[in-house]
Amino acid sequence: MSATDQHAQQQGTQSGSAESTGRTTASKAAAAIDRARAEGRAALVGYLPAGFPTVQESIDAAIALARNGADVIEIGIPYSDPVMDGSVIQAATTEALANGFHVASVFDVVKAVTDATEAAVLVMTYWNPVMRLGVDEFARRLAEAGGAGLITPDLIPDEAAEWIQASDKYGLDRVFLVAPSSTAERMAMTVAATRGFTYAVSLMGVTGARASVDESARRVVAEARAAGAERVCVGLGVSNAEHVREIAAYADGVIVGTAIVSALRDGGPDAVGELAAELSRGLERGAGA
Amino acid sequence: MAENAPEASAETHPADAFLAGSLRHAPGPYFGAYGGRWMPESLIAALDELDETFEKAKQDPDFLAQIADLNRNYSGRPSLLTEAKRFSQHAGGVRVFLKREDLNHTGSHKINNVLGQALLAKRMGKTRIIAETGAGQHGVASATAAAFLGLECVVYMGAEDCRRQALNVARMQLLGATVVPVTNGSQTLKDAINDALRDWVANVSTTHYLLGTAAGAHPFPAMVRFFHEVIGEEAREQVLEQTGRLPDAVCACVGGGSNAIGIFHGFLDDPSVRLYGFEAGGEGVETAHHAATITLGRPGVLHGARSYLMQDEDGQTIESHSISAGLDYPGVGPEHAYLHDIGRATYEPITDTEAMEAFSVLCRTEGIIPAIESSHALAGAIKVGRRLAAEGGDPADRIVIVNLSGRGDKDVQTAAEWFGMLDENGQVKGTTLSTRRPKGFVPGEGTGAVEELA
Ligand SMILES: Cc1ncc(COP(=O)(O)O)c(C=O)c1O
Numbered sequence: 001m002s003a004t005d006q007h008a009q010q011q012g013t014q015s016g017s018a019e020s021t022g023r024t025t026a027s028k029a030a031a032a033i034d035r036a037r038a039e040g041r042a043a044l045v046g047y048l049p050a051g052f053p054t055v056q057e058s059i060d061a062a063i064a065l066a067r068n069g070a071d072v073i074e075i076g077i078p079y080s081d082p083v084m085d086g087s088v089i090q091a092a093t094t095e096a097l098a099n100g101f102h103v104a105s106v107f108d109v110v111k112a113v114t115d116a117t118e119a120a121v122l123v124m125t126y127w128n129p130v131m132r133l134g135v136d137e138f139a140r141r142l143a144e145a146g147g148a149g150l151i152t153p154d155l156i157p158d159e160a161a162e163w164i165q166a167s168d169k170y171g172l173d174r175v176f177l178v179a180p181s182s183t184a185e186r187m188a189m190t191v192a193a194t195r196g197f198t199y200a201v202s203l204m205g206v207t208g209a210r211a212s213v214d215e216s217a218r219r220v221v222a223e224a225r226a227a228g229a230e231r232v233c234v235g236l237g238v239s240n241a242e243h244v245r246e247i248a249a250y251a252d253g254v255i256v257g258t259a260i261v262s263a264l265r266d267g268g269p270d271a272v273g274e275l276a277a278e279l280s281r282g283l284e285r286g287a288g289a
Numbered sequence: 290m291a292e293n294a295p296e297a298s299a300e301t302h303p304a305d306a307f308l309a310g311s312l313r314h315a316p317g318p319y320f321g322a323y324g325g326r327w328m329p330e331s332l333i334a335a336l337d338e339l340d341e342t343f344e345k346a347k348q349d350p351d352f353l354a355q356i357a358d359l360n361r362n363y364s365g366r367p368s369l370l371t372e373a374k375r376f377s378q379h380a381g382g383v384r385v386f387l388k389r390e391d392l393n394h395t396g397s398h399k400i401n402n403v404l405g406q407a408l409l410a411k412r413m414g415k416t417r418i419i420a421e422t423g424a425g426q427h428g429v430a431s432a433t434a435a436a437f438l439g440l441e442c443v444v445y446m447g448a449e450d451c452r453r454q455a456l457n458v459a460r461m462q463l464l465g466a467t468v469v470p471v472t473n474g475s476q477t478l479k480d481a482i483n484d485a486l487r488d489w490v491a492n493v494s495t496t497h498y499l500l501g502t503a504a505g506a507h508p509f510p511a512m513v514r515f516f517h518e519v520i521g522e523e524a525r526e527q528v529l530e531q532t533g534r535l536p537d538a539v540c541a542c543v544g545g546g547s548n549a550i551g552i553f554h555g556f557l558d559d560p561s562v563r564l565y566g567f568e569a570g571g572e573g574v575e576t577a578h579h580a581a582t583i584t585l586g587r588p589g590v591l592h593g594a595r596s597y598l599m600q601d602e603d604g605q606t607i608e609s610h611s612i613s614a615g616l617d618y619p620g621v622g623p624e625h626a627y628l629h630d631i632g633r634a635t636y637e638p639i640t641d642t643e644a645m646e647a648f649s650v651l652c653r654t655e656g657i658i659p660a661i662e663s664s665h666a667l668a669g670a671i672k673v674g675r676r677l678a679a680e681g682g683d684p685a686d687r688i689v690i691v692n693l694s695g696r697g698d699k700d701v702q703t704a705a706e707w708f709g710m711l712d713e714n715g716q717v718k719g720t721t722l723s724t725r726r727p728k729g730f731v732p733g734e735g736t737g738a739v740e741e742l743a
Contacts, residue, residue, distance in 0.1 A: 132589060156326065159325050159327055
C-alpha cells in the first residue's frame with residue numbers, strides 16, 4: 001500500500017464512507033437475487049473455499065453447486081487467521097493452504113465458475129490478503145475474471161474507503177455484514193455502503209452447523225430492511241433444507257457454508273450437487289411450511 | 290527490509306510530530322497510518338461499549354483511586370528502580386537501572402493492565418473474562434484478577450506454549466481459571482488470540498475479552514497503554530530522584546508491545562531520551578525463525594489493527610519463532626509501528642543466544658533471575674551501553690534504564706535445557722542421586738513416616 005492509499009483511507013474513515021451508494025453500477029449479485037425473486041423464491045447462496053481439497057476440485061464443486069440451484073457462489077480465500085470461522089471451514093482452509101494454495105488462484109476459480117455457470121460469483125475474504133496484493137489491483141483482477149465483488153467479514157465500512165473507491169472504479173459488489181449486535185446507526189451506515197446484498201449474520205458466533213436457526217435472524221433482517229436494505233441474505237449456521245425453508249420465508253437469500261464444505265469433504269463435488277438440489281427445494285416462499 | 294522503511298513517512302514526519310506538541314496520551318483509534326478497527330461487525334458494539342466505559346472511567350476520580358489503591362496494596366507498586374552495578378560492567382560501564390516489574394504480584398508487568406480491564410469488565414456488568422496468553426504471565430495475571438474480583442476466567446493458550454510454560458498452566462488452574470490448549474496453526478500466541486476472538490464473538494453479552502498487550506482493535510492499544518503508563522511515570526520520577534537527571538536510553542522488550550509502550554510513555558516527550566524496543570530475533574533475522582516484526586515485517590492487518598506484520602507474499606501470517614513464548618508473536622501494537630516510522634523509537638532484534646547470555650549475566654551479577662522476554666531488553670541494554678560508551682566521555686555519566694518486565698521462575702525449565710543442566714530424562718542433573726527408597730517400598734509404618742518427614 002502506498003502512502004497515498006493510506007491517506008485516502010484515512011480521509012474516508014474520517015468522512016464516513018457511504019458516499020458512493022447513489023451511483024448506479026449494475027450489480028451481478030443483485031441481478032441474481034432479482035432473478036430468483038421473479039421466480040417467486042429466495043436465492044440460494046453457497047460458500048466453498050478455493051483450493052479445497054485442490055483448486056480443480058473446488059472449481060468442480062462450485063460448478064456443481066451452481067448447476068443444482070445456487071444463484072450466488074461465494075468463493076472463500078483460505079487465510080492463516082480465520083477468526084470468523086468454526087472448525088469445519090478452518091480445517092478445510094488449513095488443508096488448502098497446506099496443499100499449496102496461492103491467493104492468485106482465486107481469480108482462476110472465479111473465472112472458471114463464471115464461464116461455466118449463470119451464477120454471480122463473489123469472493124469472500126479476510127482483508128489482509130487483499131491489502132497485501134493491493135486493493136486496486138485485487139479489484140482489477142477480480143473484475144477481469146468476471147467476479148461479482150467481495151464479501152468482507154473483517155472489513156467494516158468505517159475502514160473501507162479504499163475498497164469503496166476500487167469497487168466503484170471496477171463496478172464490483174461490496175457485501176458488508178450486519179449482526180444482531182449492530183446498532184440502528186451502524187445498520188444504516190452499513191446498508192448505505194453496501195452494494196449487491198446485505199449479509200445478515202443470523203447469530204453471535206462463528207461459522208458452523210447449528211441445530212436451529214437463531215431467533216435473532218428474523219429481527220436482523222427486519223432491521224436491515226428498516227435501514228433501507230433492498231436485498232438481505234441470511235447466513236451462519238444454516239445447515240439443512242428445513243433451515244432454508246424457514247429463512248426463505250422472510251429473507252431474499254439464504255447463505256449456506258459449513259454444510260456444503262462438509263459435503264465436499266465427505267463426498268466430493270457430486271455430494272455438493274446433491275446437497276444443493278436438496279437445499280434449493282426449500283427456497284420457494286411458503287414451501288412446505 | 291527496504292520494503293517497509295519509506296511507507297508512512299509521507300504521513301507524518303518526526304519533526305512535525307514534535308512541533309505539533311506531545312506524543313503522550315495518543316487517544317487512538319489511529320496512530321499515524323496504524324491502528325483502527327479491522328474487526329467483524331459483530332464485535333463493533335462491544336468495542337464501542339468498552340471504549341465508552343474506558344473513556345468515562347479514566348476521567349472518574351473514583352476509578353482512578355481504585356486503580357491507585359490496587360496498584361499499591363495488591364500489586365505492590367511502585368515497583369523498585371534498582372541500580373545494577375555489576376551488570377553495568379557488561380554494558381560498557383554505563384550506569385544501568387532496572388525497572389523492577391518482576392517484583393509485582395504475579396511476577397510481571399501484566400498485572401497493571403489486567404486489574405484495570407477487570408474493573409472495567411465489572412463496570413460493564415460482565416461476569417466472565419477470557420484472555421489469551423503466550424508465556425502464561427498474562428493468563429496468570431488474568432486468573433488472579435478474576436479470582437480477586439469474583440469473575441469467571443477462561444484462558445486460551447497455544448499447546449506449544451502450554452508445554453514451554455507448564456508451571457504457569459498449573460498456576461492458572463490453581464487460581465480457578467480454565468486453560469484451553471489451542472492446537473490450531475502454530476499453536477502459539479496468535480492462534481490463542483484467534484480462539485479467544487471466536488469465543489468473544491459468541492459470548493460477548495456476558496464476556497469481556499481481556500487482551501494482554503497493546504495491540505488489537507481500538508480501544509485496546511490506547512487503553513492497555515493507559516494502564517501501563519504507571520511504569521514510565523514511576524521510572525522517570527525514580528531516576529530523577531536517584532541520579533538527578535534523565536536517562537540517555539530506555540530499553541524494553543517488544544512482544545505485542547505493552548511493557549515497552551508503558552515505560553516509553555513516561556519519556557516520549559523527552560527528546561534527549563533514546564527509546565529502544567527489542568524484538569525477538571530467534572535464531573537470527575537472516576533465518577526463517579524469528580519474531581522481528583518491525584525489523585522485517587510490512588504493514589498489514591491482524592487481530593483488529595493495522596500495523597507491521599510478519600506476512601508472506603499472499604498476506605498469510607508467517608509463524609514466528611522465539612525461545613521466549615511472550616515474544617513469539619508475528620504482530621506488534623500500532624503505536625510502536627508509528628513510533629518506528631516517525632523515528633521516535635528504535636527497534637532491533639535480539640537473538641535467542643544473545644538473550645540467554647544476558648539472562649545468565651543478570652543471574653550471576655545481580656542475583657535476579659529475569660524472564661526470558663525481559664532478557665531481550667537486557668541484551669539490548671548491553672549493546673546500547675557499549676555504544677554509548679563508545680561515543681566517548683566517562684561511561685559512568687551515562688544512564689540506561691531497562692524495563693525488567695518479569696521474573697524468570699516460569700522459565701527455569703527452558704533455561705535449564707538451554708544451559709545443558711538436564712540429563713537425558715529431562716531431570717535436572719544431580720537431582721536423581723538419592724538412595725532413599727520410594728515410599729511404597731518402605732516396610733514398616735513407623736520408619737516410613739520418619740523417612741517421609743525427613
Ligand atoms: C515478562 C514478560 N515480558 C514481556 C512480554 C511481552 O509482552 P508485551 O510486549 O506486551 O510487553 C510478556 C508476555 O507474555 C511477558 O510475560
